[in-house]
Amino acid sequence: MQDFLDWTVVIGILSSGIRLATPYLYAAIGETFGQRSGVLNLGVDGIMLLAAFSSYFTVLTLGSPWLGLLVAILVGGLMGIAMGFISITLQAEQGISGIGVYLFGLGLSDLLFQKFVGTAKAISGFKEFPIPLLSKIPFFGDIFFSQSVLVYGAYLLIPLAWFILNKTTFGLNIRAVGENPEAADSLGVSVQKTRYLTLTLGGILAGIAGASLSIALLNVFQQNLTNGMGFIAVALVYFGGWRPFYVLLGSLIFSFVNALQVWMQVLGVPIPSDIAVMMPYVLTIVVLIFSAGRVRPPAALTKTYERGS
Amino acid sequence: MAIAKLLPSGHPRIDHMEMRHISKRFPGVIANDRVNFDVRAGEIHALLGENGAGKSTLMRQLYGLYQPDEGEIIFDGQGKTILSPNDAIKLGIGMIHQHFMLVNSLTVAENVALGLKSSKGFLTDLDVVVKRIEELTKLYGLKVDPHAYIWQLSVGEQQRVEIIKALYRGAALLILDEPTAVLTPQEVNEFFAILGQMASEGHALIFISHKLGEVMDFTHRVTVLRDGKNAGETLTKDTSKTELAEMMVGRQLKLVPDKAPVKVGQARLMLKNVSALSDRGLPALKQVSLELRAGEILGLAGVSGNGQLELAEVIAGLRPLSAGQVLIDGQDISRKSPAQIIERGLSYIPEERNRDGMIKDFNIAENLILRENNKAPYAKNGLLNFSVITKTAQTLVQQFTVKTPSVETPIKNLSGGNAQKVILARELSRNPSVLIAAQPTRGVDIGASEYLRDQIVRQREKGTATLLISEDLDEILALSDRIAIIFHGEIMGILAREEASLERIGLMIAGEA
Ligand SMILES: Nc1ncnc2c1ncn2[C@@H]1O[C@H](COP(=O)(O)OP(=O)(O)O)[C@@H](O)[C@H]1O
Ligand SMILES: [Mg+2]
Numbered sequence: 001m002q003d004f005l006d007w008t009v010v011i012g013i014l015s016s017g018i019r020l021a022t023p024y025l026y027a028a029i030g031e032t033f034g035q036r037s038g039v040l041n042l043g044v045d046g047i048m049l050l051a052a053f054s055s056y057f058t059v060l061t062l063g064s065p066w067l068g069l070l071v072a073i074l075v076g077g078l079m080g081i082a083m084g085f086i087s088i089t090l091q092a093e094q095g096i097s098g099i100g101v102y103l104f105g106l107g108l109s110d111l112l113f114q115k116f117v118g119t120a121k122a123i124s125g126f127k128e129f130p131i132p133l134l135s136k137i138p139f140f141g142d143i144f145f146s147q148s149v150l151v152y153g154a155y156l157l158i159p160l161a162w163f164i165l166n167k168t169t170f171g172l173n174i175r176a177v178g179e180n181p182e183a184a185d186s187l188g189v190s191v192q193k194t195r196y197l198t199l200t201l202g203g204i205l206a207g208i209a210g211a212s213l214s215i216a217l218l219n220v221f222q223q224n225l226t227n228g229m230g231f232i233a234v235a236l237v238y239f240g241g242w243r244p245f246y247v248l249l250g251s252l253i254f255s256f257v258n259a260l261q262v263w264m265q266v267l268g269v270p271i272p273s274d275i276a277v278m279m280p281y282v283l284t285i286v287v288l289i290f291s292a293g294r295v296r297p298p299a300a301l302t303k304t305y306e307r308g309s
Numbered sequence: 310m311a312i313a314k315l316l317p318s319g320h321p322r323i324d325h326m327e328m329r330h331i332s333k334r335f336p337g338v339i340a341n342d343r344v345n346f347d348v349r350a351g352e353i354h355a356l357l358g359e360n361g362a363g364k365s366t367l368m369r370q371l372y373g374l375y376q377p378d379e380g381e382i383i384f385d386g387q388g389k390t391i392l393s394p395n396d397a398i399k400l401g402i403g404m405i406h407q408h409f410m411l412v413n414s415l416t417v418a419e420n421v422a423l424g425l426k427s428s429k430g431f432l433t434d435l436d437v438v439v440k441r442i443e444e445l446t447k448l449y450g451l452k453v454d455p456h457a458y459i460w461q462l463s464v465g466e467q468q469r470v471e472i473i474k475a476l477y478r479g480a481a482l483l484i485l486d487e488p489t490a491v492l493t494p495q496e497v498n499e500f501f502a503i504l505g506q507m508a509s510e511g512h513a514l515i516f517i518s519h520k521l522g523e524v525m526d527f528t529h530r531v532t533v534l535r536d537g538k539n540a541g542e543t544l545t546k547d548t549s550k551t552e553l554a555e556m557m558v559g560r561q562l563k564l565v566p567d568k569a570p571v572k573v574g575q576a577r578l579m580l581k582n583v584s585a586l587s588d589r590g591l592p593a594l595k596q597v598s599l600e601l602r603a604g605e606i607l608g609l610a611g612v613s614g615n616g617q618l619e620l621a622e623v624i625a626g627l628r629p630l631s632a633g634q635v636l637i638d639g640q641d642i643s644r645k646s647p648a649q650i651i652e653r654g655l656s657y658i659p660e661e662r663n664r665d666g667m668i669k670d671f672n673i674a675e676n677l678i679l680r681e682n683n684k685a686p687y688a689k690n691g692l693l694n695f696s697v698i699t700k701t702a703q704t705l706v707q708q709f710t711v712k713t714p715s716v717e718t719p720i721k722n723l724s725g726g727n728a729q730k731v732i733l734a735r736e737l738s739r740n741p742s743v744l745i746a747a748q749p750t751r752g753v754d755i756g757a758s759e760y761l762r763d764q765i766v767r768q769r770e771k772g773t774a775t776l777l778i779s780e781d782l783d784e785i786l787a788l789s790d791r792i793a794i795i796f797h798g799e800i801m802g803i804l805a806r807e808e809a810s811l812e813r814i815g816l817m818i819a820g821e822a
Contacts, residue, residue: 307374
């Protein structure tokens with residue numbers, strides 16, 4: 001028990017909490033854009049998997065993590081467009097199309113992995129990139145400023161997303177389309193275009209989320225690598241009331257509890273490991289119960305739009 | 310080239326807009342059949358017609374939401390093609406839709422800015438927008454706080470936001486699609502004061518409506534549409550309500566149905582000292598006693614919210630009484646369930662017909678059997694007999710002149726008047742002992758209203774006791790044999806038809822006599 005309170009342990013928990021939040025942040029912020037424009041994309045996890053594999057495979061064969069990231073962005077963006085095609089152009093029910101995209105990503109990523117890789121091989125992805133000077137600050141330096149580029153990116157994304165949503169015309173269009181698409185349409189804001197853009201953006205961010213796992217945090221790929229992280233990301237969007245900074249808050253709580261339970265197991269704190277692993281998920285459910293109805297979802301969420309209907 | 314005359318907003322005016330021979334077809338309907346329409350700067354021009362006459366369709370073509378199949382649209386002598394609302398906005402047209410096109414979670418300024426090019430590139434320029442809104446509100450006397458969220462505003466204020474939105478985009482010609490449907494009488498007056506000012510400053514205004522009173526009081530010229538065709542065009546000062554009503558329906562109207570003398574029979578519905586609470590738990594009915602006899606219509610006059618809704622619900626078994634007794638044909642039904650009360654012969658046309666009177670996604674045939682759906686001949690051993698149901702429905706649809714492609718059409722696709730006819734058909738075809746008709750013609754076309762009223766009167770001749778709840782005093786006077794006045798949950802008095810006049814009832818419903 002003495003060990004548990006050690007500074008290095010505290011730093012370890014906090015720094016891995018910060019790191020673990022990365023994929024959730026990318027995925028949840030991407031999902032936030034989609035949902036604010038009225039589209040629920042439940043396919044995030046599938047997109048993450050496919051992008052995680054693609055970037056992993058790129059790094060495995062070509063060696064460059066930056067190239068891997070680019071591939072993840074392309075794959076994610078394409079999957080976002082595919083989700084858009086199904087749910088916007090074909091007007092399929094959003095929940096079902098999302099599940100379809102998820103299953104597609106889950107299956108295809110595994111198939112490709114079995115076919116082209118077979119057994120898990122570790123790669124060397126993005127390295128930690130200590131920020132000069134800042135990383136030397138005692139305590140904080142280790143927690144915040146000795147992470148990989150993709151981790152920094154996730155945290156920079158939060159204010160950026162807030163800014164886009166609240167201060168740009170694109171953001172205004174997104175909010176209008178998600179709330180009252182008919183009104184937006186009557187003023188010449190294209191509902192379809194706006195939703196395609198948010199879904200593509202969401203796909204790209206889900207792609208980066210997947211890559212952050214396979215080529216930065218874990219540096220490996222295996223079947224169902226994400227283990228439902230994409231779905232947790234969707235829950236975090238609800239928890240955050242569709243607002244970037246609250247999504248950040250939710251992601252951090254979730255990740256710190258996760259980091260805590262991992263460290264507890266590592267240090268041999270006597271808790272059955274099944275219970276420990278459940279902790280963050282139980283917490284998510286509890287938090288969702290208490291946060292439900294606190295903020296109203298975008299009024300047009302999950303509703304397809306067709307002019308004159 | 311003549312210099313265009315400018316409006317207070319700084320935009321050029323449209324002196325004359327003409328739509329010529331406009332035709333527009335939808336699958337199975339000709340919504341507009343070679344319609345002509347024109348409007349000039351400085352006038353409020355009413356486009357009048359019953360529901361489904363094609364008014365909105367005509368205006369949607371002017372606003373670029375639909376393209377005409379035939380015909381031309383001419384602005385100050387020049388033909389124009391309007392492919393989208395953006396084209397329309399560029400020509401100086403604004404449209405305020407029947408349902409407001411506002412985003413509730415955004416501010417007034419954000420709603421106005423939506424879809425406009427920002428002066429700051431990809432950043433919003435709300436400060437600039439707010440300034441301009443403030444200018445416009447001053448110029449046109451439209452009081453609105455640009456920083457308020459839409460959900461914080463009253464309906465009247467939201468409408469002003471719609472007008473500002475159009476003016477901001479340079480609207481010289483404004484289309485208002487049934488703008489007063491949602492306003493209180495007070496707001497209606499303010500609204501027309503604004504329109505009057507806009508017209509005098511050179512805007513061209515098109516006011517779509519089926520309300521004769523407002524057309525007569527506030528417009529300069531009227532064009533009437535009927536079944537997608539022109540039915541007349543006249544200066545408002547040269548016409549009358551009756552003449553316009555007849556143009557709308559295409560025949561002579563009998564606004565007061567003929568009533569054959571009927572011998573009233575035994576008491577069918579009795580209320581003895583009935584009290585009940587409102588949804589908020591406050592006393593809504595206080596010791597109400599009424600007696601309705603076979604073959605009479607008792608009109609219940611009052612301003613809505615004085616206990617009428619609660620009274621109807623108490624009788625129908627939908628609201629518990631806190632004291633008193635209700636009897637139908639001598640049997641106490643005060644503690645009975647709605648199904649048992651229906652069994653005893655009650656029919657009910659609820660005020661909120663879209664919510665309480667029908668299941669919107671069910672088709673007409675299904676809605677017609679709702680009260681009897683588990684009984685022969687419609688059902689046997691728990692199975693529905695669709696051939697009987699369809700046949701009965703077809704007969705009723707014909708008998709009650711419901712306009713519909715088939716009895717399998719979902720009732721939500723019918724106009725208000727036709728849906729109400731379906732409800733009436735269901736309630737009257739069981740030949741009830743007691744009929745409660747709550748606001749039976751509210752929001753219904755004149756033609757259909759005339760028919761509904763006539764049917765209620767015919768039913769009286771069959772020995773039904775009818776409680777007619779209405780805010781429309783003309784309707785109460787036209788149909789009732791006796792008139793009860795309700796105020797704050799109490800019956801203020803009961804007048805025989807001969808003793809009643811508009812003035813007398815008017816005072817009593819305000820609690821002043
Ligand atoms: N988008 C549409 N598709 C099919 N039919 C339509 C459509 N819009 C209107 N109609 C039909 O055209 C006719 C005229 O409708 P509308 O212009 O809305 O009438 P009004 O505004 O006078 O009540 C009605 O029969 C209506 O059912
Ligand atoms: Mg209309």
